[in-house]
Amino acid sequence: MSLHKIMLDTRDLEHPIPLEKAIKALHTLEDNNYLYMLHRKNPIPLLDLAKEHQFQVLSQEDNTQIWHILIAKDKHINLNDLLDV
Amino acid sequence: MIISNYMKNEHRECDSLFAKAEEAIAANNWEEANTQFLAFANETLKHFKSEEEELFPAFEKATGMANGPTQVMRYEHEQVRGLIGNMAEAIEKEDRDAALSLCESLMILLQQHNMKEEQMLYAMCDRQLPTQLKETTLEAIKKVTL
Numbered sequence: 001m002s003l004h005k006i007m008l009d010t011r012d013l014e015h016p017i018p019l020e021k022a023i024k025a026l027h028t029l030e031d032n033n034y035l036y037m038l039h040r041k042n043p044i045p046l047l048d049l050a051k052e053h054q055f056q057v058l059s060q061e062d063n064t065q066i067w068h069i070l071i072a073k074d075k076h077i078n079l080n081d082l083l084d085v
Numbered sequence: 086m087i088i089s090n091y092m093k094n095e096h097r098e099c100d101s102l103f104a105k106a107e108e109a110i111a112a113n114n115w116e117e118a119n120t121q122f123l124a125f126a127n128e129t130l131k132h133f134k135s136e137e138e139e140l141f142p143a144f145e146k147a148t149g150m151a152n153g154p155t156q157v158m159r160y161e162h163e164q165v166r167g168l169i170g171n172m173a174e175a176i177e178k179e180d181r182d183a184a185l186s187l188c189e190s191l192m193i194l195l196q197q198h199n200m201k202e203e204q205m206l207y208a209m210c211d212r213q214l215p216t217q218l219k220e221t222t223l224e225a226i227k228k229v230t231l
Contacts, residue, residue, distance in 0.1 A: 016208035023153050045205040048197065052157045 003077065004033040011038055011066065022046050026055065026071065034072035034082065042067050060085055087219055088140070089207040091226070095132045096199045102128055103192065110176065110184045118176050118184070126169050127231060133162045135229040136202075140210065143222045147214050154206050161198045168194065 006025055010018030018039055023046070025035045037043075042059050050057050050071050058070045058079035070079040102125035109118035141155040168191045175184035214222065 016205060016212060019205050020148075020209055020213070023150065026153075045201040048201060049154055049157055049205070052160070 002032070003082070005082070006033055006035045008035060008037040011040055019043060019046055022069075022071075023049070026050060026053065029055065029071065029073040031074040034070060034074075034077060034079070036082070036084075037069040037071070039067045039069060040065075043069065058083065086211050087223055088210045088214070089203065091223055092132075092136075092140070092207050093203055095128070096203070099125060099129045099132060099195075103188075103195070107185070107188045107192075110181060110188065113179075113181060115176065115179050122172065122176055126173065129165065129169065131229060131231050133165070134231065135226040137162065138229060139222055139225045143214060143218055144206070144210050147218065148209070154201070154209070158198070158202060158206060161194070161201075165191065165194060165198065 006028065008018075008021055008025055010021060013021070018037070022035065022037055022043070025037075026049075029035060042061070047057050047059060047069070056072045056075050056077065056079060059067055060083060061067050062085045068083060068085055070082055072079060102121055106118055106121035106125050109115075109121055137159060141158065145151045145155055168187060172184060172187045172191060175187055211219070
């Protein structure tokens with residue numbers, strides 16, 4: 001099954017717009033897609049919210065201080081394989 | 086930022102009462118602990134009630150997000166209510182170790198909860214609710230009693 005990447009680049013958006021867009025994107029997640037978000041910082045409240053809704057979450061900072069946040073509904077998806085850092 | 090400012094201030098007031106209760110428990114001053122904890126519990130439960138009855142419905146109506154952040158916040162409120170009940174029991178029994186242990190659990194839970202509300206929910210309310218709705222919601226929040 002091919003996975004569809006939902007890309008969300010929020011690096012230039014003011015708080016709390018990145019959170020609003022990410023929460024809306026969470027509602028579109030199914031087993032065959034995942035959210036790939038780029039953000040200036042690690043959005044801990046969003047990560048907590050996603051975990052509490054039983055989503056799988058991975059966040060990592062790259063060497064340009066940009067955070068890559070991956071969220072999937074399917075627990076079997078290996079988010080590390082999808083990380084583009 | 087009228088929602089954020091008002092609700093954050095309520096968080097700080099609850100934090101202050103909680104710190105006083107914890108201090109009294111640590112000092113084995115049970116009468117003071119009971120007084121301060123009761124004040125903390127009342128303020129916190131009133132704050133929760135104002136969110137659940139006024140702020141969250143306004144947010145859900147304005148954004149259409151009924152099973153997003155507010156659902157998690159309601160769940161966490163229930164967790165806090167449970168810990169408040171356990172702490173009241175520990176204070177009544179004058180069980181210092183149990184009360185201090187519960188203080189720690191409650192503080193961690195509240196800090197994480199408050200961070201989510203302040204950084205996410207309140208900020209989204211301030212941005213997404215129309216000005217007039219924010220004002221009427223805030224007035225309704227101020228009128229909530231336990």
